[in-house]
Amino acid sequence: MAATRTTLAMHFVVVVAVMAEGPSGTTVLGTAPSPGARTLGMLFSPQLPMMARGFLWLMLTNLCALAVPRLVNIGIDIVEGRGATAPLSLSAVVALIVTLAVVGGVVRTQSRLVLFNAGRDVERALREDLFAHLATLSSTYFGRSSTGDLMSRLTNDLTNIRLLAGFALLNALNGILVVVVTLPLLFLLDVKVAAVSLLPFPLVIIAAQLVSKRMFRRTRENQDAIGALSTVVQESLAGQMVVRAFSQEDLVVARFVEKNDRVFHTSMRLARIRLLMGPLMGLMASFATAAALFSGGYAVAAGRMTIGDIVEINTRLVQLAWPMIALGFTLSVWQRGKASLSRINEVLVARPDVVDGAQRRSANSLQGPIKVSGLVVNVGAPPRRGVDDLSISVPAGSFVGVVGKIGSGKSLLLKAIARQLPVERGQIRIDDVDVIDWHLSALRQAPGGVAVVPEDGFLFSATLRENLVFGAAAATDADVEAVVDLVDLRRDVERFPQGLQTIVGERGVTLSGGQRQRVALGRALLARPAILLLDDCLSAVDVETEQNIIRALQSGFGVDAGGHMAAATIIMVSHRLSALKVADLIISLDQGRGVERGTHEELLASGGLYATLWGEQQRREELAKRLRGDAA
Ligand SMILES: Nc1ncnc2c1ncn2[C@@H]1O[C@H](COP(=O)(O)OP(=O)(O)O)[C@@H](O)[C@H]1O
Ligand SMILES: [Mg+2]
Incomplete structure (x- = not known):
């Protein structure tokens, strides 16, 4: 049982640590690093009731899914002729499996709907805040920043936050639920077999930690490149008259190509590291299955386990592997969301350099001195x-x-x-x-x-x-x-x-x-x-x-x-x-x-500067008048 607690605790620590601590220095529940900046905790807290509801549905989903391996185990025992000790008949087992599949499907849809909607709410609220904040900033700020980049923060980056608050949160919660239910069941079946088959999992978790740090940096790099690209697009479209007038289409295209290439290269760098995660996790799952078969085989031979138990252990390992494989993807969405939040926070912490005083206007109109x-x-x-x-x-x-x-x-x-x-x-x-x-x-x-x-x-x-x-x-x-x-x-x-x-x-x-x-x-x-x-x-x-x-x-x-x-x-x-x-x-x-x-x-x-300028302008206007006269 000690092994159960350690592994469990480890998984929790990792999931929580990955969520809570990022290179941007924000924490899930910590206070904002500077005034105006949002933490994930601040974004999520208005959504807590909705998220709790989603979490309940998610628990139901997992109850349905996680009961199935035990039913299969019982079914195999019956088929093997140990039906006398079985609590259910074979047809009851089959009927239950089918029912759980149907109910599980309905409940899963519900949980996705609720949690994804929470993500959409987070996105909408943050977009409103961001836009309202932009309206308070002074012209100095807009002089410094580019419209295209701001647009990309208001669109791309907010999409990433929606995915973090919906998709990534759902997967993280789901992973925690599967682990919390599956691990004790595995150990209850056979401590030795469970311990051996779980050996590869800590490696997964360590690898995930290592990769996620790098993923954050590359994600941020990629998002900045997208911002720079939209700046070029926005400027060349807005300034297309000037571009044509000076026939500088080639220059504009060249600048576009350069920024576009940068987006391509940064997303390739990001994709390489993201792609690494899937196979890594898949490999670990296969190792676990092999280990289970190996140690389970001995247990069956020794009469400690039935064939049904081995099938159940294997099914549970596969169920456990899925959240682990998804963990890679979830981490990437999580990191992308956090990188986007840091870009949005850069805007939110900007303070107007012109601020309101207290003086209201008493009379109807200013007097004007x-x-x-x-x-x-x-x-x-x-x-x-x-x-x-x-x-x-x-x-x-x-x-x-x-x-x-x-x-x-x-x-x-x-x-x-x-x-x-x-x-x-x-x-x-x-x-x-x-x-x-x-x-x-x-x-x-x-x-x-x-x-x-x-x-x-x-x-x-x-x-x-x-x-x-x-x-x-x-x-x-x-x-x-x-x-x-x-x-x-x-x-x-x-x-x-x-x-x-x-x-x-x-x-x-x-x-x-x-x-x-x-x-x-x-x-x-x-x-x-x-x-x-x-x-x-x-x-x-x-x-x-x-x-x-x-x-x-x-x-x-x-x-x-x-x-x-x-x-x-x-x-x-x-x-x-x-x-x-x-x-x-x-x-x-x-x-x-x-x-x-x-x-x-x-x-x-x-006879100073003004007089000189006046003289010049008079001569020019005279000349213009004479030219018009000649033309007439
Ligand atoms: N946002 C800015 N950033 C940096 N320099 C600026 C900015 N706005 C104006 N300047 C500089 O301040 C000086 C005065 O600008 P301005 O008042 O716009 O001139 P003008 O007399 O032509 O209206 C110029 O040298 C200009 O380049
Ligand atoms: Mg001027």
């Missing part, structure tokens, strides 16, 4: 100053222009004001409250909040109207029509087949750059912001249209169906200096520093 003092914004790794010690005072309702060369920090300034980037040093005050203290939704919420219009307005594949009202669900048709006029989209809309109901292609590919920009501006205006941050968002629109739009913006948006809306505070970045002539104040940035400031006239008079 902005005060920037000594602002430093860092970018990149290692961090360097993108905005450097910048101070600006923007009174409510004023129009401030920002100019500067490419990379001078204009966009960073707007993003910091809109709280898309963290403030490294200094302060930004909106309505005399530090932006750090503002609750993000209070700051951004429509109407009367802060709106940013980036240079390349992103559009959803939806109708034009849906794109326009994205941030303003309450907008009326009159509001939408007013904005269409304001951003000079009227003629374009009339030319579209279904007007405002026209569906723009993915990211708005069916629109021109200028149309896209004006839709994006319209979307911001419909949210009726008190502070409007324009990041070169009319660069693809012609000069006259841009000036018309700016004039309209300065005199209020006029989109409020009820009352007229006061003019917002506007900060506008533009490469086209003529657009900013009417600004109350113009700041000129150089390497993140404010180098010049004043009105258009003041800056021209001072």
Whole structure:
């Protein structure tokens, strides 16, 4: 009996150890290694009632299956002529075997259904958490990570977790049940025979442990390769216009082939080690059968056992071998699930670098004064100053222009004001409250909040109207029509087949750059912001249209169906200096520093960087006008 306990204990220890301890350092029931990360225990605990139900069905299944070898044993005894001592008749034995097969089949289906459903629930809950978490992360995070890789985490990796929580759990539980029932029965039949035939099994367990460590590493390698592949696919599809324009199809295909090869090689490496498991386990099962026949033969000769006993032992060894063979596969699914969980945890532990403050908005609308003092914004790794010690005072309702060369920090300034980037040093005050203290939704919420219009307005594949009202669900048709006029989209809309109901292609590919920009501006205006941050968002629109739009913006948006809306505070970045002539104040940035400031006239008079740029642009516009004149 001592041998029983040792072997049993060993199997338990191994199964539990394999489940609990992985190279990722998470444990089944341990606490999460860092805030946000999930452990298997956290994923499973809401499913415990369902899993318990599945486990009950599984126990019934095994009762049915594990009774059969004993019935066969009794049947053989009867056939051999020892029917007198048998508790049942031969026909009763046969009827029982058939009944158990039918009942066992039904119950097995039930147990799979319940446990697999638990796996699906785990997957759904984790996917929801993951997506909700992504929504809290700031633009810095999305700047660092690739869409394709995130997509692969939201799909492939979650599938692996479903398999872990369903398939692998079922097999592990099943294995434990079979072992717990079979081992005592074997030893009750004959201790010596049982001990000899079980000799190969510890070797299996040790081999499984060795292989599983390596399997985790290779699995992780393979999953990262899949992530990299989906990045390439996603980028080349999204950027297919650029690819064609520069006829770089070959380059894209080459990059794809490289990543695809990597997926192939890593999955081959993984498959090699996974394939090793099956034969290894099968070999052990055959050794066990041979050992049973050998030692059982002697026991029969010595009169300690019947032929029926040997058949029962052999059947039980085969039943025991199956979970062992499946153990290899189960381990691989388990490790794959754990590797996937570690990839998902990488996302879950990411913290937004811009977080909510406590300040809610009391009045209906922000008033709009902005005060920037000594602002430093860092970018990149290692961090360097993108905005450097910048101070600006923007009174409510004023129009401030920002100019500067490419990379001078204009966009960073707007993003910091809109709280898309963290403030490294200094302060930004909106309505005399530090932006750090503002609750993000209070700051951004429509109407009367802060709106940013980036240079390349992103559009959803939806109708034009849906794109326009994205941030303003309450907008009326009159509001939408007013904005269409304001951003000079009227003629374009009339030319579209279904007007405002026209569906723009993915990211708005069916629109021109200028149309896209004006839709994006319209979307911001419909949210009726008190502070409007324009990041070169009319660069693809012609000069006259841009000036018309700016004039309209300065005199209020006029989109409020009820009352007229006061003019917002506007900060506008533009490469086209003529657009900013009417600004109350113009700041000129150089390497993140404010180098010049004043009105258009003041800056021209001072003869600095602004004056030089102005001269260049004037000459270019003159030239363009003359060329148009010649052509006419
Ligand atoms: N996410 C980022 N990571 C690293 N560097 C960045 C990032 N965003 C901007 N930068 C760098 O910061 C500087 C200012 O950028 P930006 O404000 O976008 O310039 P611009 O004046 O053209 O709008 C540039 O040198 C740019 O390369
Ligand atoms: Mg920019």
